[in-house]
Amino acid sequence: MGGLDNANPVVFQATKERSVLPEEEDDSIVDKFDSREIFDLIRVINDPEHPLTLEELNVVEESKVKVDDNANTVHIYFTPTIPHCSMATLIGLSIRVKLLRSLPSRFKVDIEITPGTHDSEIAVNKQLADKERVAAALENSHLLDVVNQCLS
């Protein structure tokens, strides 16, 4: 493996843990899925290159996570740190796997690169949206190990 794509990335501050509201502790109230909940799931994913999380690198942002609990949809835009980042697909795949493991199956999850932030945006988006390619990728044990490392 050659040098890092982005050797000296800008580090952003991580948000604090979500504070627990009284209604969240009330058994009788139903808590809907919201963007912060999804963001909390993906913000802790490690970057494949740096010992930093996707949140600290500003790859994922809460404002770019859209959730509609009633319509069972989740839409996420992520922003690679540099336009030629070769890890973009891997990051997208990690987000997808994390959500596959953490969200109920009723949700339809779309993961895309923030428009205009990557050179091969369309190709990557296509790969990430292709169920069969994702399934095939996850059967590759080496790739799965790399994804698991990002998720651990």
Place this chain on the structure above:
Amino acid sequence: MAASMDIVIQKYFAENSEEAAKELAKDLNKNSDRFLAFIEQLESHLTSTDNVTRGRATQFIGDVLELLPVAFLTTEQTEVVARFLLAKLCDTHSVQPHALKSLAVLTNRCKLLPNGLPEDICRTIFREIQNQTLSHSDRRSTYSIFQNLLGYSNKAVEQMGGDFVIGFIQQMDAEKDPRNLLICFNIAHYVSSRMPLGPFTEEMFEVLGCYFPIDFVPSPNDPQCISKEELVSGLRKCLAATADFAEYSLPLFLEKMTSDLQEARKEAMLTLIACAPVYRGRLTAYLGSLTSTLKREILMNISNDLVSAARQCIQAVYSAISPDELVENSMNDTLSASIVELYQDSVKYFDGSDTKKSCLAFSMFTSVAAASAKAFCVVTPLVLPSLLSHCSQSSQVSDQLLYMKELKDLVSLIQQFNSYKDVVQVIKDNHNALLELYETKLNQTDNIDLQLKSIEGITLLTSPSLCDAIDKAQVFATTLLQKSLHITDPLLRKSVLSSLHNLVLQSPSLGPDIVKSLTQACDSGAAINLVFDTLVQVVVNKDLFQIVNEFLLQRLSEVKTEDVSDALERIKSLARLFVQMKSDEQCVGLFLHTTVLQLLQSSVASTLQWTDASRECCALYMTEMRNFFKTLSQYLEKSDIISMWNRLTQLMLESNTTNIGIVGDFPTLKPLQPTSPWQHTRLITLLEGFITGGDIQAMVDHRETIFESMFILSQECEDSFTRASACRCLAVIFNKAPIGGEIHWLLEPLLERLRQALSPDRPLMNRLRALNTWLWLTKASECRGHSATSILSSYLFALLDDSELGPDVATGLAMIVQDMDDVFSPALRSNVTPLYKQRFFSLNIRTLLEGYERNKATGRQEHFLTAISSVTSYLPLQVLKPHLAKLVPMLLLGLKQDNSSLSNTLTLVSSAILHATEEVTPSVDELTNQLLDLAHTHKAMKVRILSLQCLESMTSLPVHKISPLQTKVVSNLARSLDDKKRLVRKQAVSARCAWISLGKSKK
């Protein structure tokens, strides 16, 4: 006699030398005159032609002397023996070691040596002994002789001057044995520090320096157990003994500081730290090389240890060359010139391109500044502007934090040097820039760490020594005040409040204004708990105490019965105010005469206002009052407790309301009568609080009457709040009652009445009330480890068989093993025996297990199961461990029961999974099923979360045992991902991910 001595001497030579020496010493000790006879008897051996016999005879003298008391020999005898031994040193080489040994003993046991003898001993040894040709133990004798002489006859030895120095150097040269080296280092330290080394300085250094740095690994079988640290510290002391070594040792240190071995570098720096204060001015010649080497070490940042040693070292070096007095600010001296040079060398690191390097360079200059006031004055103007600009301009918070830490370290040095006016001036020159930076960080960032650092910085800068102008402190106070009204983060809040407290302490004139703005903030709708919290914190003297006390008491005279939240906060804050000022006698007096009386009045007056609709509010209000009285009595003097107790009992027993300052007619109160309205009976909570906190020895009058009344209330009162309070009060009195017959006298009749009330023919309601009282008394008794404990607890276990009371007993048992620090704790002067819960468990677990087996057929085994989960849920796992094999199946059965202790049982199961793997593993299948079931179906969210936590902990069990369950668990947990509660979903994600990656982390 002579014959017997002869036999002993023969014995020495023939067989057991140790035994013979002991026997002879015992004989000589009884009769000191016989020493001469001993030497005479030994004559033939001492003059024997056989070298071995002669040698042993010479040593015999030493062996015997060692067993005799100190100063046993007269001066004359000492001289004769010593001269004889010196003559033996000139004997053949095989006799020399024996003579040395005896001489070592002689110099140790005979402290007063005749004039001239010490010198003769030294000179003879120097002349006759080739020390390094001897064995290590014989060499030790030589060193011991020198050590003894330096200890007892130092004057004589010191007079020898250079002769002794060179003689010793020759003797110790090339010593290899670590045990001997320790003695040598000791002697060398003495010689180098007390005697002029003259022309032999270099020789002395050479003989010591060759050991530097010490590399020694103790042998595992070494009986003397010499450690590397002892040798290192011995050599370090030698090298730091005199400044004369500087010209030789500094080049050596410099060489080692550039070595490839980290250990050597570290050792060189640590030794230089020890030497620097002695070498002082001699360091100047090597200053440039030393500082650049140390700078390199710091910037290389290889390990924290090395960086810290290098920083200490550079501080020690600059501290050593700093003048004692802070002279006028001239930049022409060596110190300033060197610092400026160092700065010019390092300035390239301050450009901020590499934060880590910049911070290391800043930290180096902080260490230099810490060396002396002068160094601080030189460093600060050089470094501070660039540090300030990094702090304010750095784009990333993490970098800002690192720079802010360096800034704080530098500015904090002011505390060390604030007596020097030049230093103060240096900070004052930058005062505005610093304050501006801190204020910006405090007000414009959300980062808590940055805010904390800013508050620390401003607190330092607004201290009176640095800030003459009160207006700056005032501005800061206002900022803190605003912060205190909305910050809830505990750490930041603590820092804000303690800074505010210090600020008012330093400038008390700020106090009234702060209090005024706080009271206004209260009226303008700020959160009252935060306002009151801040108000209490700023009270530092009697005047402020009065103002705040008066403010808090406002509106307490008339309680709004429909909303008591304001009153509760006020009472809570009054208690805190009392604790804050409890050491001020005047404030305590004021508090007792105004505040406490007013609180009593308002609680009595409010009895007229509570209605059935405001029962809950009344309970909250009275609970806060209880806490107030508990805090009050906890810190009161005995005499104050007595007078307050009398006042309270008069109110309760005699309805004496004038005593608490209520004027005019007030309806008769009978709080201790069970038939009184609940508004009245709830007043006993005040009494309960007072008894809980205070020393019961001071509450003598009417104590038995109160005890009896409380018992009746606990059984007959219709109000459950009053009954609970009465039970607690009874338990506290029982727990605190003085040791002696009184307890039995109080308890016996009470227990008899309770037994009657508990009998099956009584109505269930009465039985439950009696049971509750019984449980409280058992808790009180267990806490103090009273002899009645076994009677009380065995009766409870018998009640588990009762079909009516069994379930209540089973859940009630949890109370006995629960911590109740607000009722029983050493701080409240309760009798709490250590480990009482563990003892209760160990003594009774067998009964519970047997009861379960016995009742399997009757259907009452569930009571025992609940009791087991109740008792085990509150105990540390270590206590349960020996019983876990039996308990785990019970706990699994307990999981099937839906009762209040289910969540506690789950907590216990979770820790059992983590810490008692072997006991849990056999039941893993059943456990998984139950946990999955609970996680999905249980109605309580807490139980669902705990079940999921248990499932997550299960992944720590041996992989081969749980991997067959993986598919099932992962697919079942998918259901919990769609739980209606977010907190459950969060835990489900964590558990599911742990199961998915099962065994993968170990790859």
